[in-house]
Amino acid sequence: MGMGPDLSWMFDFAGTVLPIFFIVMLGIAAITAGKGLLRWSRNNSSPVKSVSARIVSKRSELRQQSQDESGASRASTAYYLTYELEGGLRMEFKVEGSEYGMSAEGDNGVLNYQGTRYHGFERHIRYSTAE
CATH class of the missing domain: 1.20.5 (Single alpha-helices involved in coiled-coils or other helix-helix interfaces)
Known part of the structure; x- marks a missing residue:
């Protein structure tokens, strides 16, 4: 015991x-x-593909990290664009902030991608005929 x-x-x-x-x-x-x-x-x-697409949605995601010893917290923003291909398929890609800022819903152009990798979007420029 x-x-x-x-x-x-x-x-x-x-x-x-x-x-x-x-x-x-x-x-x-x-x-x-x-x-x-x-x-x-x-x-x-996967092959690099270039297809006609339209931007149908933009979204951003704010990520806040916990505070450090000094009490400061850090935040970062992730930007996403959703494209609709000619057949109706939609694909979402993470993009840089500058690309996000230059994009607008309804933009038409050519989407370049490889599998799930985003390679860019070339917009078709529209000229207004209104005076």
């Missing part, structure tokens, strides 16, 4: 639970890396 609390649960925790936790975390990291490599490989093997 011992004196004090039973500490055998700590050895079970360190010997069983922690290794399982680390194995699960490594598995999640490996799956995430594998998906990224698979997407990269598929994009590389």
Whole structure:
């Protein structure tokens, strides 16, 4: 009969639970890396396509990161454009802020992409006949 609390649960925790936790975390990291490599490989093997498209939607996403020791927080904005191809298929791509700012819903042009990689959009210039 011992004196004090039973500490055998700590050895079970360190010997069983922690290794399982680390194995699960490594598995999640490996799956995430594998998906990224698979997407990269598929994009590389896809042909670069140039198709007629129209911008149907613009959206931005504000991402705020937690505060650091000084109490300052950081924010970043991601910009997305949704294109509709001639067959009705819609595709959304992440774009730079300057591209987002120069784009308007309803713009027509040629969309250049490779798999899920955005390569640009060449607008058809419309001239107004109104005086």
